[in-house]
Amino acid sequence: xxxxxxxxxxxxxxxxxxxxxxxxxxxxxxxxxxxxxxxxxxxxxxxxxxxxxxxxxxxxxxxxxxxxxxxxxxxxxxxxxxxxxxxxxxxxxxxxxxxxxxxxxxxxxxxxxxxxxxxxxxxxxxxxxxxxxxxxxxxxxxxxxxxxxxxxxxxxxxxxxxxxxxxxxxxxxxxxxxxxxxxxxxxxxxxxxxxxxxxxxxxxxxxxxxxxxxxxxxxxxxxxxxxxxxxxxxxxxxxxxxxxxxxxxxxxxxxxxxxxxxxxxxxxxxxxxxxxxxxxxxxxxxxxxxxxxxxxxxxxxxxxxxxxxxxxxxxxxxxxxxxxxxxxxxxxxxxxxxxxxxxxxxxxxxxxxxxxxxxxxxxxxxxxxxxxxxxxxxxxxxxxxxxxxxxxxxxxxxxxxxxxxxxxxxxxxxxxxxxxxxxxxxxxxxxxxxxxxxxxxxxxxxxx
Amino acid sequence: xxxxxxxxxxxxxxxxxxxxxxxxxxxxxxxxxxxxxxxxxxxxxxxxxxxxxxxxxxxxxxxxxxxxxxxxxxxxxxxxxxxxxxxxxxxxxxxxxxxxxxxxxxxxxxxxxxxxxxxxxxxxxxxxxxxxxxxxxxxxxxxxxxxxxxxxxxxxxxxxxxxxxxxxxxxxxxxxxxxxxxxxxxxxxxxxxxxxxxxxxxxxxxxxxxxxxxxxxxxxxxxxxxxxxxxxxxxxxxxxxxxxxxxxxxxxxxxxxxxxxxxxxxxxxxxxxxxxxxxxxxxxxxxxxxxxxxxxxxxxxxxxxxxxxxxxxxxxxxxxxxxxxxxxxxxxxxxxxxxxxxxxxxxxxxxxxxxxxxxxxxxxxxxxxxxxxxxxxxxxxxxxxxxxxxxxxxxxxxx
Numbered sequence: 001x002x003x004x005x006x007x008x009x010x011x012x013x014x015x016x017x018x019x020x021x022x023x024x025x026x027x028x029x030x031x032x033x034x035x036x037x038x039x040x041x042x043x044x045x046x047x048x049x050x051x052x053x054x055x056x057x058x059x060x061x062x063x064x065x066x067x068x069x070x071x072x073x074x075x076x077x078x079x080x081x082x083x084x085x086x087x088x089x090x091x092x093x094x095x096x097x098x099x100x101x102x103x104x105x106x107x108x109x110x111x112x113x114x115x116x117x118x119x120x121x122x123x124x125x126x127x128x129x130x131x132x133x134x135x136x137x138x139x140x141x142x143x144x145x146x147x148x149x150x151x152x153x154x155x156x157x158x159x160x161x162x163x164x165x166x167x168x169x170x171x172x173x174x175x176x177x178x179x180x181x182x183x184x185x186x187x188x189x190x191x192x193x194x195x196x197x198x199x200x201x202x203x204x205x206x207x208x209x210x211x212x213x214x215x216x217x218x219x220x221x222x223x224x225x226x227x228x229x230x231x232x233x234x235x236x237x238x239x240x241x242x243x244x245x246x247x248x249x250x251x252x253x254x255x256x257x258x259x260x261x262x263x264x265x266x267x268x269x270x271x272x273x274x275x276x277x278x279x280x281x282x283x284x285x286x287x288x289x290x291x292x293x294x295x296x297x298x299x300x301x302x303x304x305x306x307x308x309x310x311x312x313x314x315x316x317x318x319x320x321x322x323x324x325x326x327x328x329x330x331x332x333x334x335x336x337x338x339x340x341x342x343x344x345x346x347x348x349x350x351x352x353x354x355x356x357x358x359x360x361x362x363x364x365x366x367x368x369x370x371x372x373x374x375x376x377x378x379x380x381x382x383x384x385x386x387x388x389x390x391x392x393x394x395x396x397x398x399x400x401x402x403x404x405x406x407x408x409x410x411x412x413x414x415x416x417x418x419x420x421x422x423x424x425x426x427x428x429x430x431x432x433x434x435x436x437x438x439x440x441x442x443x444x445x446x447x448x
Numbered sequence: 449x450x451x452x453x454x455x456x457x458x459x460x461x462x463x464x465x466x467x468x469x470x471x472x473x474x475x476x477x478x479x480x481x482x483x484x485x486x487x488x489x490x491x492x493x494x495x496x497x498x499x500x501x502x503x504x505x506x507x508x509x510x511x512x513x514x515x516x517x518x519x520x521x522x523x524x525x526x527x528x529x530x531x532x533x534x535x536x537x538x539x540x541x542x543x544x545x546x547x548x549x550x551x552x553x554x555x556x557x558x559x560x561x562x563x564x565x566x567x568x569x570x571x572x573x574x575x576x577x578x579x580x581x582x583x584x585x586x587x588x589x590x591x592x593x594x595x596x597x598x599x600x601x602x603x604x605x606x607x608x609x610x611x612x613x614x615x616x617x618x619x620x621x622x623x624x625x626x627x628x629x630x631x632x633x634x635x636x637x638x639x640x641x642x643x644x645x646x647x648x649x650x651x652x653x654x655x656x657x658x659x660x661x662x663x664x665x666x667x668x669x670x671x672x673x674x675x676x677x678x679x680x681x682x683x684x685x686x687x688x689x690x691x692x693x694x695x696x697x698x699x700x701x702x703x704x705x706x707x708x709x710x711x712x713x714x715x716x717x718x719x720x721x722x723x724x725x726x727x728x729x730x731x732x733x734x735x736x737x738x739x740x741x742x743x744x745x746x747x748x749x750x751x752x753x754x755x756x757x758x759x760x761x762x763x764x765x766x767x768x769x770x771x772x773x774x775x776x777x778x779x780x781x782x783x784x785x786x787x788x789x790x791x792x793x794x795x796x797x798x799x800x801x802x803x804x805x806x807x808x809x810x811x812x813x814x815x816x817x818x819x820x821x822x823x824x825x826x827x828x829x830x831x832x833x834x835x836x837x838x839x840x841x842x843x844x845x846x847x
Contacts, residue, residue, distance in 0.1 A: 053797040069770075106768045108797055113601040113723040118492060121719070122762055125645070126490040139600040143721060146603055150621060150632070169603075172620075208590045209599030235590060238599055440606050445620045 036366045037152040037447025038128045044101040045365065047072070047352070048129030050120050050144060051158065055111035056238065056265035057136035059299045060159055060344040064134060065106060066337055067345035071352035074332070075102045082332040083353060086325040086381040091360035098359055109135060111238070113143035120144050124151050130365050131156060133351050136264070136344065137238075138162030138211035145174035152447020154367045156351040159344050161263075161295050163214035166395035167436035172444040173367055175374055175394045177351050179427070181215035182435055184294045184314040185222030187400040187422035191312060196257065196290055198227040203255035205246055205270060207262050208235040216261045218435060219294050223259075231255040236262070236270070243270040247277050256284040258291045267293060268303035275307040297343045301405055301415040308405035308415065315401050317346040317383055318416055326383040340413050350382045354389075368444040386424065392431035393441065397424050456665050459747060463661055467654040470494055471637075471644045478641035485771060488759055491634055491647035495718045496758045498650070498657040499711050504738040504750030505657075505664050506707020510700050511736070512745035513673060515680035519574045520561070520581025521735050524554040524705040526588060526727030528712025530595070533602045533722045540612035541622045543631065543652070543717040547710065554709020555702055562701035566694060569683065581732050588724040601723035624717050626652060631718055649718045656714060657751075660707060665747060667703070676700055741810055743817030752818045760803045767795040 040046070049068045052061035073079045077094035084092055096102050105127040107119030116135065123129040132148050133156035135141040141160035148155035149171040157165055157176040161184070166176050202223055206212040212235065220230045231253050236246055247270070250258055258279060262270050274280075274291055282289040293300075296313040319330045319340035329349065333341040341349070354374065362369035375391035384398040402420040409415050429436070452460060466473065475489030488494070507521050528550035535546035565576040588596040596602055604621050616622050624631045626648075634647035667673050678686050679693045686693050716722055725731065738757050743749025772791055776784040794802045814820045 104770075105766065106770075106796075108765050112725045113599070113721065114725050117719060117721060118496070118762065119766075121492040122490060122766070125492050126487070139598075142600055143603070143723070146621070146721070147719070150623065164600075169600075169605075237589065438607075442606060442620050443618070 038130045040100055040130060040365055044103045045097055046127055046129045047104045048123035048132040049104055050107045050109050050116060050132055050134040052111045052136050053108040057111050060136040060264060063342045063345045064158055064348045067341060067349040070333060070336055071349045072102050072104055075356050080332045083325050083329045083382055086328050088380040089357050091357050097356045105129060109140050111137050113139055116140040116144050117147050120147055124153055131355055134158045135160060138165055139209045141165055142169045145171050149173045149445055152367060152445045154370050156355050158348045162211035163435050164210050166393045168439035170393050170439055170441050172442045177396050178347050179316055179400050181218035182429055183400050183427040185218035186427040187314050187402055188294060189222040189226055191402045191420055193226045200228045200257045201231045201255045202228050202257045202259050203231050203250050203253050204233040204259045204261060206233055206235050207238055207266055209238055212261045215294055219259055241269055243273040247273050256287050256289055260293045263295060267300050271304050271307050298415055299342045309407050311405045313403060315403050316343045318401055318418060325381045329383060346383060366446055368446050371444045397428050399424050400427050460662060464658055471646050475644055479643045480641060488763055491645055491650050493762050494650045495653050497755045498653045499714045500754035500758055501751040502657050502660045503708055503711035503735055504754040505660055506704040507735045508739050508750040509664060509667060510704040511739055513676035514697050514700050517574045518577040520577035520732050521708050522731035523581040523584040523727050524558055524708035525712040527557050528554045528709035529716040529722035529726055530602060532713040532716035533720055536604055536720050537608040540610060541624050543624050543626050546717055547713040550713030551706050551709045555706040558702045558705025562698050566697050578729060582729055585724060585727040588727055601721050604720050624720055653714050741807060741817055743819030746819040749817050749819040760799050764795050764799040764802060
């Protein structure tokens with residue numbers, strides 16, 4: 001007869017061994033199956049929204065977050081659908097992306113490359129984000145784009161206007177919906193010539209980072225082609241809040257145009273300083289002194305108040321546009337938040353929709369499949385007319401708006417008037433244009 | 449063990465166990481539960497914990513032992529990062545030369561700055577180091593843009609020479625490695641609802657931190673460490689006994705600068721990008737906070753402080769209104785909105801506020817930092833046990 005000796009310790013021991021045995025298969029299967037980084041396996045898919053919630057671009061960041069939430073709501077079939085109804089591609093069904101519910105995580109870039117990368121990394125590693133989007137500074141966008149390329153996720157750049165984002169720092173996993181410094185220059189030059197003539201002396205104040213440098217280069221090149229002379233270019237730190245010490249030398253430089261290559265809080269402060277110094281009432285070389293802000297938005301116009309009146313610049317999109325898509329977007333954004341969206345909000349909303357649509361058309365979340373679906377994609381109905389995502393550099397080509405601060409605003413949102421809509425053909429450049437040369441797209445990286 | 453006394457060996461062993469098991473300890477919540485928000489066991493954050501631990505340990509050698517409060521330590525971290533990234537660009541993606549160079553350059557840099565700053569003590573020393581650090585920041589941010597790439601930060605690119613590595617034909621950026629072992633490779637262990645990530649990069653950093661920690665214990669217990677403490681307690685008396693404290697303080701300054709360089713080098717090895725913000729005065733202030741929060745002059749305090757601050761920065765800052773509504777979703781609407789609006793200022797972008805409150809509480813009630821808190825709790829238990837024992841002894845005869 002066999003004798004079974006059933007002790008408490010024995011039972012516990014064999015139980016532990018059996019438990020380990022059951023757990024073992026899952027241990028070995030877990031890391032092997034994924035075909036690409038963060039392949040969504042459950043009923044939902046996570047997007048990472050990385051925007052500045054603090055720092056000089058915090059206003060833009062807050063508006064971006066609102067637009068992201070709206071886009072997620074629309075993708076999941078909530079709200080009135082916004083621009084999903086006007087978008088020329090009809091792949092999206094309003095049931096999430098590829099049938100998976102869209103969820104999102106948010107992070108604070110602090111407008112610092114380091115912090116932005118840490119925040120994006122935590123979204124990828126911890127929250128399993130399959131796509132990162134956002135950023136309101138080109139420095140940050142370039143840093144995060146590099147990270148996404150290494151990690152093997154798609155990066156949909158938000159507000160980034162530097163030539164380098166799709167120039168020397170372009171990456172195969174990154175896409176940009178916004179326009180860039182070169183396009184601003186190309187769109188502004190004819191208008192500037194018409195308004196201020198072709199015999200001007202320009203003084204540049206430039207934010208000291210990639211965006212400032214490339215925009216200054218582009219504007220200087222475009223205006224010099226008109227016959228303007230660039231008197232001086234002074235770099236100012238991004239963190240600066242008082243620009244009076246930079247404005248004073250302008251008065252004695254003999255320049256008659258001041259170009260402010262500043263954005264967000266920087267531009268609000270530098271323009272205010274310039275107006276306080278009485279620059280706009282001065283006459284130099286027998287001409288009225290003028291100020292040009294090559295890139296501006298309604299949020300900045302509101303910050304600058306009275307001072308923005310009559311100032312010329314370019315912008316990506318404005319809520320007063322009368323096409324169906326813009327009207328639909330303004331309506332659903334306004335219904336939800338009670339005021340019209342900014343260009344930042346419009347850009348990131350489009351980015352989210354375009355990403356979702358590309359996944360839907362590719363039938364996969366694999367970054368390589370999505371990138372292929374986006375490359376060379378032509379569409380309409382997102383508020384900027386006919387638009388092309390060029391395959392060579394992942395830059396988007398569409399009409400550019402030249403705007404002017406309104407003299408008699410009817411409300412606190414009605415601050416800009418559209419002077420001219422520059423057609424896409426006029427701002428298109430060759431992929432190997434010297435301002436965009438150097439760097440390589442590389443090949444798409446699906447990670448894992 | 450390793451020439452340490454029993455108590456220090458136990459401490460080292462404890463730290464070793466904690467760092468090695470960190471992927472388990474930091475991921476206590478199942479990955480699909482609501483509390484997963486508070487999990488910190490993902491590679492990037494774990495790496496930051498130990499790297500900033502190294503930074504704070506090094507800072508503590510200067511501040512904790514000599515009492516010299518340097519307000520510019522981030523400069524050494526930044527210099528270390530830039531050196532490491534340049535090594536990745538020019539020489540090889542192997543992290544060894546990068547880390548060696550970053551420690552060496554940071555040491556040289558510390559020698560120069562220390563030589564000048566240590567001519568003064570107290571607040572003047574702090575201001576001098578702060579000035580040097582801000583100067584380095586301004587240089588990195590704009591003047592030296594060709595070397596540092598300014599605000600965008602120094603990054604790798606496809607056409608870097610990398611003379612020791614074989615030509616890169618893959619079309620994507622190479623990754624940092626240790627003789628072929630990639631820093632970013634990791635392994636997921638799934639046990640039931642839990643998921644634990646083991647990352648190569650983290651374990652490399654953890655081993656570096658253990659070595660740094662061991663070295664710091666040895667310095668604390670050495671005659672050299674005793675001399676540094678003497679400088680802290682009364683420098684004038686030391687002068688009168690005929691000793692020159694300058695070489696000792698300079699040595700401590702350079703050692704702690706090299707620790708910062710090591711941290712910077714590791715930071716760049718985990719993520720090959722160096723930004724100028726790393727050198728800003730806020731970054732220098734952060735390491736002061738870490739050390740004070742954890743406990744100045746204690747061995748383990750700075751590591752705890754570094755962990756706490758990085759946890760807040762990365763976990764609390766990601767709690768947004770949607771998450772809050774998710775937590776309180778079961779409550780009636782009015783109460784839910786009320787609670788969310790109360791908590792809102794303290795999480796998300798308001799994480800600094802929460803951290804500030806904790807810092808105030810710690811400094812007011814626990815001047816010795818978190819370590820003192822731990823000691824008080826331990827004392828509480830010990831005295832309780834003693835009285836328990838006395839009670840037992842009393843009741844025993846009656847049985």
